[in-house]
Amino acid sequence: MLSPNSTFYPRPLGVTPASSLPQSPSAPLETSRQLVGDDQQDAYYFRSLEEAGIKLNGPQISAVRHGKGPILTLAGAGCGKTTVLAARAGYLMEVSGVHAGSILLVTFTNKAAAEMKDRIAALPGIRPAAARAVQARTFHSFALTLLRHYGVQEDIFGESRAQHTVLKMLLRQNGMSEAFQPESLLAMLSAWKMQGSDTADLPEKTQDERDAKRVLLGYENWKQDRGKMDFDDILLRAAALLRDPAVLKPLQRRFQYIMVDEFQDTNRLQYEIVQMLAAAHRNLMVVGDDDQTIYTFNGARQESILEFDKVYPGARIVTLDINYRSDARILGLGSELVARNKRRRDKRLRAAGQRGDAPRFATPSNAEEEAAWVVNQICEQVQEGQFPYRDIAILHRTASSSRAVFEQLVLKDVPFVQHGAAPVFYDQSLIKPLMDHMRLSLNPRAMDALPSALGPLYVSRDAGLEYIQRCEQEQAKKYPLIHLSKWDKLKPFQQEQVKERIKLIKSLHKLKPIIAIQEMRRQFYDKYMESGDPTIFTHYKETMLETLDEFEAAVKKFETLEEFVQFADELSRRHREMESLRRAQDSDAVQLMTIHRAKGLEFPCVYWIGASEGIVPHSTALRQDIPEDQKAALTVQQTDAELDMALEEERRLAYVAITRAKQHLYVTSPASHHGKPADVSRFLLEAFGMEVPYKRKPREEARSGSPSSYGNHGHTSYSRNNNGNNQSNGKDNVNGKGNGQHRSNNGNWKSTGNAGDRRNREGNKDGTGQRTSSYGQHDRQRSAINHKDHREMEMLDERDEDRLSEQRGSGIIRDHKAFSTPGLHPKITATTSTSSTSRHSDSAGSGTSQAERTETVAIWKCSSATCKAWLRQKPAVPSGKTSKKATSGAPVCPLCSGTMIAGTRQVPMTNRFGK
DSSP, rough: OOSSSSSBBSSSTTTTTTTTOOOOOBBOOOOOHHHSSSTTHHHHHHHHHHTOOOOOHHHHHHHHHHOSSOEEEEEOOOOHHHHHHHHHHHHHHSOOOOOGGGGEEEESSHHHHHHHHHEEEEEEEOOHHHHHHHHEEEHHHHHHHHHHTTTOOOOOOOOOOHHHHHHHHHHHTTTOOTTHHHHHHHHHHHHHHTTTTOGGGGOSSSSHHHHHHHEEEEHHHHHHHHEOHHHHHHHHHHHHHHHHHHHHHHHHHHHEEEEESSSSOOOOHHHHHHHHHHHHTOEEEEOOOOOGGGGGTOOOOTTTHTTTHHHTTTOOEEEEEEEEEHHHHHHHHHHHTTTTTSSSOOOOEEEEEEEOOEEEEEEEEEEHHHHHHHHHHHHHHHHTOOOGGGGGEEEEEEOOOOOOOHHHHHHTTOOOOEETTOOOGGTTTHHHHHHHHHHHHHHHTTTTGGHHHHGTTTTTTTHHHHHHHHHHSSSSSSSSGGGGGGGTOOHHHHHHHHHHHHHHHHTTSSSOOHHHHHIIIIIIOOOOOOOOHHHHHHHHHHHHHHHHHHHHHHHHTTTHHHHHHHHHHHHHHHHHHHHHHHOTTOOOOOEEEHHHTTTTTTTTEEOOOOOOTTTTTTTGGGOOOOHHHHHHTTTOOOOOHHHHHHHHHHHHHHHHHTTEEEEEEEEEESEEEEEEEEEHHHHHHHHHHHHOOOOOOOOHHHHSSSOEEEEOOOEEEEEOOOTTTOOOOOOOOOSSSSSSSSOOOSSOOOOOOSSOOOOOOOOOOOOOOOOOOOTTTTTHHHHHOOOOOOHHHHHHHHHHHHHEEEGGSSOOSSSSSOOOOTTTTOOOOTTTSOTTTSGGGGGSSSSOOOGOOEEEEEEEEEOOOOOOEEEEEEOOOSSSOOOOOSSSSOOOOTOOOEEEEEEEEEEESSSSOOO
8 A cells, every 4th residue: 555645854764863964055145246346347237237137146257258268167057157158248249349240159959049049139238130140059050051051952851750751661671670670770870970970881790780781871862862861960061061161261250259058968070060160269168067967878978078178278167156046955965966976077066046945855665655645745735835836847767767656647637747758658659569469358359459469470560450451341350360360471480470469369358467468578579679689779678678667567556457458548548638738838737857858947846756776876877797698799898987987977867856956855765666675876875975885786686587787878788587577576675764764774785677778868959940140241041041941940859859758669879889989080071961872881891792692572662753662562581582563452652652563673681580
């Protein structure tokens, strides 16, 4: 039974009463009113700011006054960096006499760019024309304007669903329909491009690397043939263009002062663009916080800040260390926590925020009780008038860790907005096939559930469903899947698999939901999801494991399959009714989001859930070794230094979570995670001065039957036991709750939970909705982004947030070592994004002849001369014989929806059978 009442304490479980809560010192009260005398030359500017309500502190004044030369502005959380950037732009124009058009301010999102423009326009004395002339842009907006100015007219191919459709078509053409996840392929291609590397130089040491490269080169050629470029191509081609002195020098002359916001989030290619633009004059101001570098999976490099003064010798360093956001005790907790990191610039924030309450901590027994406690307390707070719903945020580490609180919010009719949300947990693409198998067990003729059942049978969904529907018209069956057992397009063993699958489906309704899920995973689902080379695509698999383990944890409370399926369907229905809240900007609703997505935001009341070992820090940052049978397969070995870096990023993530809170912070640490005991996060104990033994998962535990993972910033692997059952049969190891009662703690910190997502896919990328202006007064029309570009670029923020979110049902790693081969130097031309087919994947690698062999296969090809799409007729084991042409049932073209006709095609041979 769940405890009906939550109890929050002043210290985390395991902290002795003698340990005191860390608290940040109070900041000095002096502002520009006292610090800038009227006799100083620029006093008039600061007096005008003060009249507008902008009173700068000492470090802010120092940054605003900076003139020529490079400057690194370390901006702590809540220290007013946006105010400083806008005020410095105004200072350059009003005091230093810099022309507004000579200022370039680069940031990462449409929202940030628009806010910067508004802040500058609101400054006293700044004319509207001058405010418009300042170039406040995202990286992608700047790059696209540059390309359009120089005549690049390719359409933007940025819609994720369309990209996935093309990749699925290419995978099918190459007989690899079930081999790779389109999301993973796109993510690794993006990581490769953001290093500035040529697509033709993708690695090809293993067969899987050669197969992946073949598909990705096909994707690049598909775009080239149709005059399209994606968002990564925009940056890549702009960087290539800037290497031409005839292009670069005019831009260097125009943009004499460059400012970069959120500098810690820049990747290698973005930093290169900035360096080229600033090379002639070195008037570069970068603003960021190395303690908030939490997007290394997306290419962000902490070294950009740590080594800035080495790249720019003599650079000034100013630290904005006065926090106006958080209560001193909340800020003290965060500061003490992140100070344990070794790779950081030393800084201690001082508090000037409104006083609130001290942080409170709780240790519920599991995620279900945690969700009940949190949502019950939120309801009480709102009923008592302490907060409106909109002032409350619930932050979680990964998408799957929000499942329990999501259900509580829906079932208790609490209005909430799940930022970056995909479907309800049970509707996610990874979970839905298992759900639909259970639905078919309850209703074999549930036609909506059939498509999900075809994928794990390695049957084309479109072709298989079309065949079933055609057979159903001739003779209906109680189990429509049985038609596939007589389909001549399937091999005999596939037909036999269909019969075995139907037997399993018939038996599921007799089982408890937890047993049904474990049986499906054991018999077919884990094997189906594990296709592909584990040295390349294990990050997807680790996310898969965490999501599936969360699924098993969610169904434990249900006794019958029917009860559980009804619950899941009701949850989906009620969530759809609440979706309108997402579209209302000012709706009174609780904000539910990952910690990554919360970066840059603040809330009066924050609940940080999942502050336990194995969640934060994540289990993949706690692994010391991997099973010996996995080690031989790895192309890159992980070092202790890399594991330390992973743990430090987890600590930075905890710091970001804490510093989102203004007056109230509640932290919950479940005592068990996926059925296994979980200690309170070491980060919390360290912040209270507790000495935590530093111990990762030992080799012996990694060799046991429980799932293991091997993760770092760029490479992961894992193993499973044979039966796929990862649930502990024991009860939660809890000997009391709250601060007064302590669970057994011998100081042996274990890695808990199953292998999971190394990084939540929630990083914001660039996008723009800004109007463009020329790079020369005679070229305004040439450089304007057309309306279609404008619309595509507005999609960029949400597109990337969705793509980087594991809520889409897959894990994506951007900084992947398998695609970061040492010794390869960037080879960029103006057309880098469209690799030539002449540089085929067989030019390097093993030197075998297999990549050069071809076969004739039967295909469907689009009848449209402009589309050129084609599909294999039968995704079967490649053979030297030509397949028979289908005489009926031609599919619809997946790209243009036109008709397709039968034909044949020569294709490279593969050693795959849909896997």
